[in-house]
Structure formats: C-alpha cells, structure tokens
Amino acid sequence: MQKITPFLWFDKNLKEITDFYISVFPGAKVRSNGALSDTPSGNVEMATLEIFGQEFGLMTAGPMFKFNEAISFMVICETQEEIDQYWEKLTVGGSEGQCGWLKDKYGLSWQIVPSVMNTMMREGSKEQTSRVTEAFLKMKKFDIAALKQAYEG
Numbered sequence: 019m020q021k022i023t024p025f026l027w028f029d030k031n032l033k034e035i036t037d038f039y040i041s042v043f044p045g046a047k048v049r050s051n052g053a054l055s056d057t058p059s060g061n062v063e064m065a066t067l068e069i070f071g072q073e074f075g076l077m078t079a080g081p082m083f084k085f086n087e088a089i090s091f092m093v094i095c096e097t098q099e100e101i102d103q104y105w106e107k108l109t110v111g112g113s114e115g116q117c118g119w120l121k122d123k124y125g126l127s128w129q130i131v132p133s134v135m136n137t138m139m140r141e142g143s144k145e146q147t148s149r150v151t152e153a154f155l156k157m158k159k160f161d162i163a164a165l166k167q168a169y170e171g
Contacts, residue, residue: 025075032063090127
C-alpha cells in the first residue's frame with residue numbers, strides 16, 4: 019500500500035474519466051469503484067485508478083472545486099514517439115501550454131517531458147543549459163531533436 023496517494027476531485031462522469039485515462043496510459047486499470055449517496059454535494063462516485071504503478075484516488079462530487087496549474091503530473095518520456103502519443107491523447111478536448119505543459123479535457127495539468135532533457139540540464143555546461151532553456155521556452159510540445167541540437171550548439 020502506498021503511503022501517499024494523489025486524490026482528485028472531478029465534477030461528474032467517473033466512468034468516462036476512468037475510461038479516458040485507461041485509453042491514454044498503457045496498462046492503467048481501475049482498482050476499485052463505488053458510489054455514495056445523500057452527501058452534502060449529492061451523489062458521489064469514487065474510484066482508485068492505477069497508472070504506471072501509482073495509485074490515484076478519483077471522486078466525482080460536483081463542480082465546487084476546479085484544477086489549476088499549481089498541481090500537475092509529469093510524464094517522463096524516452097522517445098519523441100512517446101511524447102507525441104501522450105500529447106495527442108491528452109490534448110483532445112484540452113489545451114496546449116508552454117514548455118511541455120498541457121491541460122486535459124478535465125482541466126488536469128500534465129507535463130510531458132523527455133528524459134534526455136533532465137540529463138542535459140543536470141550535466142551540461144552553463145552555455146549548453148542556456149541554449150537548451152532558450153530552445154524549450156519557445157516550444158509547446160517538446161521536440162527532442164531540437165533540444166539535442168541546442169545542446170550540441
């Protein structure tokens with residue numbers, strides 16, 4: 019059992035939400051679900067969703083609270099193909115942001131990040147990290163080839 023589990027409050031349509039995330043993330047699965055009635059916000063549905071071994075608590079309990087960019091989930095990607103797939107699936111009905119950030123159709127923020135960028139920023143010289151930063155500040159979806167080109171100068 020995990021000690022810390024992100025718990026996400028959505029407005030409605032829990033089945034639609036869990037089906038969406040299962041379609042985006044390979045191997046994702048619903049671990050449990052249930053419904054409560056006669057709560058202060060009306061009927062409440064709850065589920066536990068597992069994505070890459072990480073459990074998430076999900077609840078649909080009405081529109082009282084909305085997600086914002088202060089909380090996001092980072093998906094580390096090994097290839098451009100992986101970045102492209104997550105970006106394409108998560109932006110359907112959502113919106114693109116800058117520097118690898120996006121919001122899905124439920125308003126949840128995600129960062130789709132190439133693993134190689136972490137290496138570049140950690141191991142690069144000041145000039146290399148400056149060029150990489152300048153390159154990614156112009157991007158919405160990260161482009162690994164462009165980041166590598168900036169790194170190499």
